Amino acid sequence: MKKTNVWVLFCSLLLSSVLLVSCDDDDEDADALMEQDRQRVAVFFQNAAVSDMFEIxxxxxxxxxxxxxxxxxxxxxxxxxxxxxSNKIMDMADERDIQLQMTMPAPKQQIMTRLNGLDGLPFDKDFAAVQVQAHQEAIALYEQADKEIKDAEVQAFIDETLPKLRTHLQHARDTKTKVDGM
Incomplete structure (x- = not known):
């Protein structure tokens, strides 16, 4: 009888240690997934903030x-x-201790310099074309983030912002059509 009790105790201890190791692995996996999501959020916030800055x-x-x-x-x-x-992005980034670099990338700076050198109808035509392209890029950025990011608050922000970006794209296309016809 004692041999059976010892064997049951041994098996119980062995199973408990396997479960503990398994739980530790699950915690490590969950931590790794959370860190991966945090990195995706940081990259998304950085790109979205620069996009907003350009649009503003x-x-x-x-x-x-x-x-x-x-x-x-x-x-x-x-x-x-x-x-x-932009304000929402900065607030959410601050809440997550994510530092954003607010420097305009060279290609966007070149577009701004080009636009700044134009006036009148040439400005309007170039501006409208730039906005179509910029909003197509922004929509692609948000759609990709929507597929990858798990953070519920960021997901809600994406869901709230995408329709506005699509509206901007439509306005930019309509404006481009009008000014191109002038």
Missing amino acids: QTGQMAQVKGETSDVETLGAMLVRDHTLS
Whole structure:
């Protein structure tokens, strides 16, 4: 009888140690997944913040340099909506201790320099074309993040922002069509 009890005790201890190791592995896997998601969030926030900064600055240009009311209206919408988006991104990044580099990449800076050198209808045409391209890129960024990121708050932000980006893209396309016809 004692041999059976010892054997049951031994098996129980062995099974317990296997379960503990398994639980530790699960915790490590969960930690690794959380860190991977945090890194994806950081990259997304960085790219989205730069996109917002570009939209705000070019939108401000459009309000000053735009010849047509369509370009001025699009510029005002971009400044308003992307300022709100930018503020949310910065708040969420701060909550997660993610530092954002707010430096305009060289290709975007070149576009801004080019736009800044234009006036009147040439500005309007280039601005509208730039906004179509920029919003296609932003939508692709948000759609990719939507597939990869698990953070519920970031997911809610993406779900809230994507329809606005699509609306901006449609306005940019409509504006491009109008100014290209002039």
